[in-house]
Amino acid sequence: MAGIGSYLKKHCEALVKDVGIEAACEITGKSKATLGRYYSDSDEHSDRFMPVDAVAALEKEAKFPHVTTALAELQGITLSYSQNRRNSESSGGVTSDVVALSQRFAMLMSEYTQSIEDGIITINEAKRLLRETVALQEVLLEMKLHLEEEAT
Structure with missing residues (x-):
């Protein structure tokens, strides 16, 4: 479990940084300290993970679904995005x-x-x-x- 927890925490950190810490606080209603605990490698925070509703709210604003992708990868699942949820507006x-x-x-x-x-x-x-x-x-x-x- 330790490896999986660390993996998920790294992706939570990437998600917060993708959105921006200030924006992440506003979106989730959590403080910087609370968000930091969700991706902290410290032993005292090893059992703290970002709530699913916070992940969903942040991924809605992020450029990439970091946590969802990590969860899928852990299960050996390949994700496919719907047409209305593209990562970019590229039409090339x-x-x-x-x-x-x-x-x-x-x-x-x-x-x-x-x-x-x-x-x-x-x-x-x-x-x-x-x-x-x-x-x-x-x-x-x-x-x-x-x-x-x-x-x-």
Whole structure:
């Protein structure tokens, strides 16, 4: 459970940072301290998690459903977004998605190359790799939506 809890807390933190701490406080009606406890790695807060209604409210305003995606990944589920809940308003289609995918993958590989140069991936390097991985995932989801559009 400790690994799962830590994984979920990291995604809660990403969600709050995506929305912005001040906006997250306003949306959820929680203080900065309370939100911080939800994603704190401290032993005293290990059993505290963000309530589902707060996650739903924040993900409605976020650019990406961080916690929902994490929960799905833990269960081996792949998510598919409905047409009315897109991550971006891009209308370039599959061709522009392939270009964006290539660019994002190149950025991920660049980050990886820099991170592994000394044989150690630090916490900051891991965070940068994670950000690039999430960005790549977002492009893949958008590409999937465009492909589904063309298939119907």
